[in-house]
Amino acid sequence: MTSAAIPDIVISRLPVYLRALTRMLGDGQEVTSSKDLGEHLGISSAQIRKDLSHFGEFGKQGTGYQIRFLVDQLRRILKVEKEWDVALVGAGAIGHALAHYNGFRDRGFRISMIFDKDPSKIGTLINGFEVQNVSRLSDVIPQRGITLAMLAVPAEAAQAVANELIKAGVRGILSYAPINISVPEGIHVQQIDPVVHLQRITYYV
Amino acid sequence: MTSAAIPDIVISRLPVYLRALTRMLGDGQEVTSSKDLGEHLGISSAQIRKDLSHFGEFGKQGTGYQIRFLVDQLRRILKVEKEWDVALVGAGAIGHALAHYNGFRDRGFRISMIFDKDPSKIGTLINGFEVQNVSRLSDVIPQRGITLAMLAVPAEAAQAVANELIKAGVRGILSYAPINISVPEGIHVQQIDPVVHLQRITYYV
DNA sequence: TAGATTGTTAATCGATTAACAATC
DNA sequence: TAGATTGTTAATCGATTAACAATC
Numbered sequence: 001m002t003s004a005a006i007p008d009i010v011i012s013r014l015p016v017y018l019r020a021l022t023r024m025l026g027d028g029q030e031v032t033s034s035k036d037l038g039e040h041l042g043i044s045s046a047q048i049r050k051d052l053s054h055f056g057e058f059g060k061q062g063t064g065y066q067i068r069f070l071v072d073q074l075r076r077i078l079k080v081e082k083e084w085d086v087a088l089v090g091a092g093a094i095g096h097a098l099a100h101y102n103g104f105r106d107r108g109f110r111i112s113m114i115f116d117k118d119p120s121k122i123g124t125l126i127n128g129f130e131v132q133n134v135s136r137l138s139d140v141i142p143q144r145g146i147t148l149a150m151l152a153v154p155a156e157a158a159q160a161v162a163n164e165l166i167k168a169g170v171r172g173i174l175s176y177a178p179i180n181i182s183v184p185e186g187i188h189v190q191q192i193d194p195v196v197h198l199q200r201i202t203y204y205v
Numbered sequence: 206m207t208s209a210a211i212p213d214i215v216i217s218r219l220p221v222y223l224r225a226l227t228r229m230l231g232d233g234q235e236v237t238s239s240k241d242l243g244e245h246l247g248i249s250s251a252q253i254r255k256d257l258s259h260f261g262e263f264g265k266q267g268t269g270y271q272i273r274f275l276v277d278q279l280r281r282i283l284k285v286e287k288e289w290d291v292a293l294v295g296a297g298a299i300g301h302a303l304a305h306y307n308g309f310r311d312r313g314f315r316i317s318m319i320f321d322k323d324p325s326k327i328g329t330l331i332n333g334f335e336v337q338n339v340s341r342l343s344d345v346i347p348q349r350g351i352t353l354a355m356l357a358v359p360a361e362a363a364q365a366v367a368n369e370l371i372k373a374g375v376r377g378i379l380s381y382a383p384i385n386i387s388v389p390e391g392i393h394v395q396q397i398d399p400v401v402h403l404q405r406i407t408y409y410v
Numbered sequence: 411t412a413g414a415t416t417g418t419t420a421a422t423c424g425a426t427t428a429a430c431a432a433t434c
Numbered sequence: 435t436a437g438a439t440t441g442t443t444a445a446t447c448g449a450t451t452a453a454c455a456a457t458c
Contacts, residue, residue, distance in 0.1 A: 009449075015404035020385055023360075033415060041385055045415090046451055053417055061416040062458035079407045086403070093305045097298040098399065103383050107400045108407065147410055148403065155228075172406035174399060178308050180225055180246055188409045190402040194303065194379060195312045197395040198291070198353065199220035201377035202284045202313065204393045205352055214425075238439060250439090251427055258441055266440040267434035 006054045013051055016041065018074040022107075025067050033064035080108025087141055087170070089161055090152030091116035091124075091131050094176050098150055099126045111150070113140065117157075134161070141168035151175040162189075211259045218256055221246065223279040227312075230272050238269035285313025292346055292375070294366050295357030296321035296329075296336050299381050303355055304331045316355070318345065322362075339366070346373035356380040367394075 020040055024032060034045035034052075052058055052070075055077055059065040075081045086104075088095055088111050099111055114126055115134040122133050132140065141149075149170045153161050158177035165173060172188040175181050178196075181189050225245055229237060239250035239257075257263055257275075260282055264270040280286045291309075293300055293316050304316055319331055320339040327338050337345065346354075354375045358366050363382035370378060377393045380386050383401075386394050 007449075011408050012405050014408070015398075015401040016385070018404070019383060019398070019401065023384060035415080040387075042387070044451070046453095047449090049415090049417060050450075057417065059416055060458055061456065062414045064415065077408070078404045079410070080404055084403075084407060093302040097302040100298045101399070103398075103400060107404075109400065109403055148406065150399070171410045172403075174402050174406065178224060179228060180221070182245075182247070188406045190405055192397055192399065192402060193220075193224070193308075194306070194355070194397065195308060195314065196220040196224065197379050197397060198289075198314055198377075199223070199283045199285055199312075200217050200395055201353065201379065201393045202289060203216050203219070203282065205284070205376045212425075240439080249427065251429095252425090254439090254441060255426075262441065264440050265434055266432065267438050269439065 010051045010054055014074055014078055017048070018071065018078065021067050021071050021074070025071060030067055031064050032067050083108055083110045084148050085110055085112040085144065085146050087113045087115065087146050087149040088152065089115045089134060089137070089149060089165070091121050091126060092152060094152040096126060098152060099129070113144070137164055138168045141165070141170065147171045149173050151177055153177060155179040215256045215259055219279055219283055222253070223276065223283065226272050226276050226279070230276060235272055236269050237272050288313055288315045289353050290315055290317040290349065290351050292318045292320065292351050292354040293357065294320045294339060294354060294370070296326045296331060297357060300357040301331060303357060304334070318349070342369055343373045346370070346375065352376045354378050356382055358382060360384040
């Protein structure tokens with residue numbers, strides 16, 4: 001018998017905890033409590049303690065959590081102690097913004113290849129990386145053993161490119177295409193669509 | 206007594222339904238069923254029917270849903286039949302990508318002003334809009350009656366700019382800053398942080 | 411010690427699913 | 435009509451919260 005799977009919703013909160021804790025650390029704070037962190041995030045202290053309890057005991061009664069230690073634990077749990085090489089497909093405006101984004105470093109990710117299909121872009125440099133022909137994707141991704149990709153291509157191309165990526169060995173995709181990507185069991189997709197997020201706001205405004 | 210509030214999680218799925226249905230319409234499909242839509246999205250048909258039932262009866266037994274009609278209903282529910290004017294704060298790489306993004310049109314949004322604090326950017330044009338000094342924000346946002354904003358400034362500035370926006374009358378903020386924004390009751394925030402999304406993937410890979 | 415806070419249990423709350431009468 | 439599919443109810447499942455013994 002295998003130990004119970006940890007709920008997805010718990011996993012989805014860990015990066016938010018990690019981000020807040022890292023910020024506290026940067027502000028010189030060394031210790032926190034579930035109450036302190038919860039107030040910071042608008043989450044109940046009980047939920048934070050319950051979430052963390054799935055993975056071990058990281059705190060001390062009476063004093064709370066050593067932030068440095070908890071950050072290390074969360075990095076280990078989320079597997080971001082080392083940096084992941086990420087392939088970026090799509091060198092349009094969104095791809096450019098991602099390629100120039102400095103926020104990946106130290107949080108576990110590094111864009112290490114960029115693909116596009118536009119001949120006028122292929123061969124150019126973006127933030128020091130040569131844009132490669134997307135047709136080479138199925139060669140170079142397995143070669144480099146890359147398992148994570150960001151997808152910043154038009155909606156029409158997204159599913160086909162995702163299929164290619166998966167065939168090449170990619171197991172996780174962060175997609176910026178405004179379309180639902182279907183993937184087989186075992187492949188993990190996160191979708192970012194600003195319009196979806198805005199529409200989640202307008203209902204309430 | 207007021208009617209029961211509709212769960213946030215239901216609201217959060219409606220934009221995804223709307224996006225898929227709009228796509229079907231573009232593909233020439235006129236009718237769908239909860240089963241068809243559910244398979245498309247990886248959601249159970251029961252959930253789709255239950256979600257929609259909070260708002261009315263939109264289908265017909267035996268035949269399903271007229272997509273055109275359902276799309277109109279969802280647009281009405283989400284209040285995106287008309288276009289919302291959105292203020293964009295931050296004219297860096299992310300702000301640029303957002304300003305050039307064509308996907309807002311016809312989905313309910315239109316960036317109608319852009320702010321930055323960098324003197325070298327103020328006065329320049331991005332996609333036809335003049336970048337304004339962020340210090341003018343508190344004047345022009347109330348003047349134009351804008352209630353939605355996108356935040357694409359560095360983490361250090363995000364909370365302060367959010368506070369300014371709220372003071373100026375903004376009720377909903379889509380933030381790209383990798384930091385938790387605290388807002389008073391009644392203000393709605395959605396946060397997009399690619400690293401958080403990537404870290405939700407790496408746990409499983 | 412007294413106060414604070416953890417990790418955990420049990421209770422509560424809420425969301426999802428299964429099932430089906432109604433009906434197109 | 436027969437088959438399909440809705441909207442809804444009740445049952446199930448799962449997540450959140452409240453409470454507290456343990457203990458720093």
